[in-house]
Amino acid sequence: MGLQWMVLTCVVAVETAIVVLLTLPWPRQLKSSIVALVSMIVQPAVSILPFAGFHLLDIHWKNEHRQMCSAEVCTPEELFHYEKSVFKAQRNVILCVLSCLLYWCICCVCKYQQEVRGLEEAEKRLKNQ
Secondary structure, eight states, X not given: OHHHHHHHXXXXXXXXXXXXXXXXXXXXXXXXXXXXXXXXXXXXXXXXXHHHHHHHHHHHHHHHTSOOOOTTTSOHHHHHHHHHHHHHHHHHHHHHHHHHHHHHHHHHHHHHHHHHHHHHHHHHHHHHO
C-alpha cells in the first residue's frame, strides 16, 4: 500500500508545481504555451480523481472496521501503533483531498486563461475593424 501513497504524494507535488507555473506572471507568449501544454495534460490526468476517490473509500472502510484501542484495554505499544495508524489515515485523507482540489484548480486556471486569451483576440479583431 505504501507505493500508492507515494504515487499520490508525487501527483500532489506535480500538481502544486503546475499551479505555481500557471499563476506566475510570465510573458504572454510563454504563458499561452504553458497553458496549452497543461491543457493537453489535464484531460488524461482526470484519472487521478477515481484513484483518490477509491483510496478515500478504502480509508473510510478501514476506519469503520478498525479495532478500537483505549488506554484501559491496550498496552502502551498497542496504543502507539493505533494512534500511528490513525495519523497515517488522516495524512492520506489530506493527500486525497488535496489531489482532487489541485486538479480542480488547474482546470479552472486553464479555462480562465483560455477565456482571457479569447477575449484578447476578440478585442484585437474589433480594434482592427
